[in-house]
Amino acid sequence: MPVNGNAEPLEILRDEWGIPHVYADPEAGAAYGLGYAQAEDRLEQLLRNYRLAAGTMAEAFGEDFVEDDWQQRIAGHEEVSRRRYPELPAEVRAMLEATGHARWRLPT
Secondary structure (H helix, E strand, O other): OOEOOEOOOEEEEEOOOOOEEEEEOOHHHHHHHHHHHHHHHHHHHHHHHHHHHHOOHHHHHOHHHHHHHHHHHHHOHHHHHHHHHHHOOHHHHHHHHHHOOOHHHOOO
16 A cells, blocks of 8 residues: 555554554554554544534534534634644654644644
8 A cells, every 4th residue: 555655565454353453664654554544444533523623513513513613612722733733743743644634634
């Protein structure tokens, strides 16, 4: 499987219980594999968590979430994350970016 558009080796094997075991080199490839397996298994949950943190649940799931969204937006978790992202150590940012989950939420 290509890793981040490269031909680096990556293998995701699932055991008899469906648990993914990711084999890759370098570490960024393993992080990509982890993100890939997580998205295969729990994409809806990942997307809901993004919306929950951003305070946009009501946009997708209705007015029952308006109060929760308001609280999340007041807390400003997304804004704080975007502002502080550049302060993370480079190796941590590289792992987050390699998973693929952070890619669409990174600061511009």
